Amino acid sequence: MSSLLHLISSHVKRARAASLRKQADPDKRATFRHRVFPSSSSLSLVAKVKNPIPTSTPWDLLPVELQIIIFAHCGIADLLTLKLVCKAFNQILSTHEQLIARQYLRQRRHGTLPAPLDDQRIYTWKPEDDVVLLSDLFPPTMSAKGGQLCTFRYLSSFHRREKLCSRLCYYLADRIVKRFADVESTFMKTSFPSRTKRAEFIKKAIARVWSYLSPLMYYTLYFLESYADARREQTNILLRDFEAGRLPVPIPPDVRKNMYLELQKRIIQAPPFTDTSTLISTNHCMRLLVLWLRDTVPPDEPNISDDSWIGSLLAVSPFQRIVEYFSAEIGDGGNQRVQRRVFMRNFHNDITLTENDEMNSRVFESAPNVHLHRSVQDVWFDVAAAELDSRRAINHKKERVMLHPHVPFLFGCPDCKPGLSDGCPHHLLNISWTSHRLSPLHHGLEHDTLLNNQAALETYATRLRDHLTNSPADAQGWRAAEDDPTSALSAIGALQSCTWEPISTLHFLSPHHVHEDEPQNQERGPAGLLITLSYEAITYRAALLAPPGVQSQSQKKARKRGRPSKASSSSSSTYLPLLLTRFPKSLRESFITFLSSNFDTYVSPLRISSAGLCDVLESYVASVTSSITSSSTKVEDVIREMHLALSFAPPIAPSLKALNVSIPRETLMSFLRSSNSSIGSSGGAGTGNSVLSGLSEYLQKHLALELGLPLPFPTSGTSGSGSLVGGYVRLTKVACAGFVVTGEGRLKVVARVGEGGEDEKNMGALRGGEALMMAILERAGSGLDREGEQD
Known part of the structure; x- marks a missing residue:
């Protein structure tokens, strides 16, 4: 280990000596800086530290430029901790604070610095561009000399905003996905049979929604903070007018409300909301946020809902209160009761400070029973709706997040136009x-x-x-006694x-x-x-x-x-x-x-006859057969076993009402083989042959039971009419692994959504389900044109 440290020390000494020699040569100075520090042109302005404090380690041999780059790779929270390590670190971090902060931003922003917002900037949905968007929305303050003051305080506020938005997006995504899992319990059980797969789906779906909401939440935070700053600045202007005698009487509440609406209008009509797509997405994010805030607290009365507290939470309290609220609702990080009590105390203090503010009491008329924002519509929504109307952007699309292939999550506003890709x-x-x-x-x-x-x-x-x-x-x-007799009392x-x-x-x-x-x-x-x-x-x-x-x-x-x-x-x-x-x-x-x-x-x-059930089965089998292209997948892999129910009229067999026929997977194709040619060439009924022709022939030969279904060729002892003799024997149910259809109109299509592109067997089940649904639709529609259909 000592030899390794000695080797590193010798390399550092040689690098430092070379750096000092090339810095002394003005012709090679620019080339050296460009080669060693290509992304840090600002490091050439490094100020020399007078009387640097040594650390008695190889750290003292490193050039200052390299020390700045090393510190810039540290986390924001680590920089303040490193100040307490030793006096040498404290001296470097204090002297080169702005250079370290600028280098940190350059690394996070791929070599650029925050720029003013304008109509030409385009931001992507890539996760690495979130930092670019957030730092452009909240850039460093400008110094008197015209530059940006990149300090550790700014980096700390930047990190705080990033963390707040990330936590809030996570809470929303967690609620959205878990609500979906609760409501779509049948889909979850059929698509993800095991508990491990369901947990994996929930985890990935939360990550997708979380990532999608992050940039939208940055715009939401920008509006709320800009609105709070604009109200504060306007109050200062009105106070100066009041002290100068230009404001004779306090401003009444209705005028104050109109003034605040005008402030919101100015913010929305300025970048970044001059981009209509950004305005629409932010509107959807705000509505989603308010929707879940309302969902956590039921209204006091069935038809009356007071949401003024949400308006105060958005406008009066800082953004951190919303995060505290959702954290307290799920008990994230501690005792849920304590968290709720802390939130309520902080929220009450925010409202009290606003109501008792001396500047507001001198400028605005006191109205104890009137909220600052009487409704949540007073914050963003009324102004945004008017602005969208003026831009003729009312009929817009919803936001779409794919929780899983073929499983979208849609959120928007009442003005969203239902499109073909939404459902x-x-x-x-x-x-x-x-x-x-x-x-x-x-x-x-x-x-x-x-x-x-x-x-x-x-x-x-x-x-x-x-x-x-x-x-x-x-x-x-x-x-629900009809579906579950045991739950009649629940x-x-x-x-x-x-x-x-x-x-x-x-x-x-x-x-x-x-x-x-x-x-x-x-x-x-x-x-x-x-x-x-x-x-x-x-x-x-x-x-x-x-x-x-x-x-x-x-x-x-x-x-x-x-x-x-x-x-x-x-x-x-x-x-x-x-x-x-x-x-x-x-x-x-x-x-x-x-x-x-x-x-x-x-x-x-809707009653489906025996011939109708045969048509439905034929459509399903034909569609499954046409969708299978590889030799590794067979039709019986999709259908598996087939179960049929035959019912008899009382004159035939008073004690026998129904006969269940099961066709195992091993012999299924032997019954379907007689009509394979017609199935492969036609995708529906009406070809003259039935997929149950083989079964009908088998029952007639071995059980002397004439099912009455159309046969592929005439046989002895059969009428060949294709209809039941007297209607005494009827096919009342067809069931397999892919569907269940009964003559009474009960049906179920079974398939796993989201695995069609990976599993050819499931893709065949989905395609067969489409054909079956179309066949049922055809029979329902044709029934309206005829008097009726009887078996």
Whole structure:
């Protein structure tokens, strides 16, 4: 070890001697600095320390420029600690404080220094650019000589802001992802079977949301601090006018409010908010922050919500109070009760200091019962909405964060326009649905459109919420006895929220996994509506789906026939023939009553005949077969075992109501092989052959049971008519690993969302689920054109 130290010491001595020689030569001085310190041109202005204090170590042999670079690589908190190590460090850190701070900023900013904000600066979403954005938003103060005063105090404030924003973004991301995991418990269990995988998903999803929110939170912090500084500066100006006699009377509260709104307007109309995309993203971040602040504290009364405390928290208290609030809510870092008490005391002190401020009491009129900001809308939101309206940027897109492939998290504002890329059809998977037929929904007296009209969706969501909360059943909480008899006495709580959202598409796969010959752009609008009812203990959903191109085809027929009245009526109604509900019986009946009374629609249960179940199965198998391209994956890997239910009419077998037939995985393809050619060449029903032809022939040969399904070729003893003789034997249920469909209209599509690009087997299940859903939609839509279909 001593030999190594001696070697290092000799190298340092030679480097120092070379440095002194080249510094003495003016011709080589510039070249030396450029070669040794290429990113630190400011180090050439290093001041010589008079009487440097030695440390009696090789440190004394290092050039001052190299010592500055070493200190600049230390953390901000370490610099203050290093001052206490020895007098030599204290002397260097005190003498070269600005050079060390500037070098620190250059390293964090990739060789640049903070620059004034303007319209030309473009910031990326890369994590390494967060420091560039934050230091540009909060640059060092300017000295009297025109330079920036980069000090350790500035670095400390920079680090404090960075840490506050990071903690707040983490708290929001943690709440968002965990709420998603609670609401989407079925999706979590099916997509991530093990607890380890679920924990890994939550960890990665929190990191994604955390990273996305960080730059937006910097803009939010910039606005709040700029607003506080502007109020303080305006108060100083008004105080000088008051002392000079130019302000005869104190300013009343309404005038004070208008003055504060004008201050906010000036901030929003200046950089960085002159960029409309930045203004929109900051507006979404502010709304997300307020939304979760409201979520933590329920309103005092059901219909009255006082959010003035949120306005005071944003405007009166420093940004640190918001972080303290969320930290106290989850008990991060200590006793939760103590943290809440500390926050409430600090928040109360902030409000008291503002109300008792001597400068404010002399300038503004006293109003004890009036809050400084009566509503949260007084901070940012009213001014931002007016500015977006003036820029004609009302219909903008939502912010989109991918928690997982095919699982987006969307947040925005009421002015966001629902687009095709906003919705996600994964809510239709892994849920047992009860299906109904719907006649067209008429809404022309109130709204011209429904699916693309956010105002209409919010209106009907509010009506449905009022309809459910005012119903007698909601007074005690909806009972789930129909789904779980053991929970008949357990109420699910009060209704917390009701949302209507457009479903962008019925394609479960991402666009780059869709075949080129598939009409993925056939529908030019949302493919349906997703209605979510969130109660205290459970979440219920309903989906209203439309087959692709149905509306456009009806309108084309109306134009061809020359019937403008029919075309105009179709434009004031929406064709959503398939209704899927995941409700208990009492809630489903109340929901159907709401649809009938508000849209003048007729709702009837969807019954699927034996031939219809065969068509659905054939569509699923054909789609799965066409999606498998490698020899390592087979159709039976997706379908696994198949279970069929045959029911009998009472005259045939009074004691035998149903017969369950199970086809194991090993023999599945032997029953499907007879119709493989038709499956491979056609993706739907109507080819004359059924995927159950082999099974029908087997049952007839070995059990003398005529199933009545169409056979691929005539056999002895069969009518070959393709229909059941007398309707005594019916196929009532088809189930496999990918789906379950019953003749009573119960269906479930099973697939793991997010693994389609990695697992060909799961991609086949997703593609088969698309085909099955389209087949059900086709039968629901065709039922509206015929009188009915009977087995």
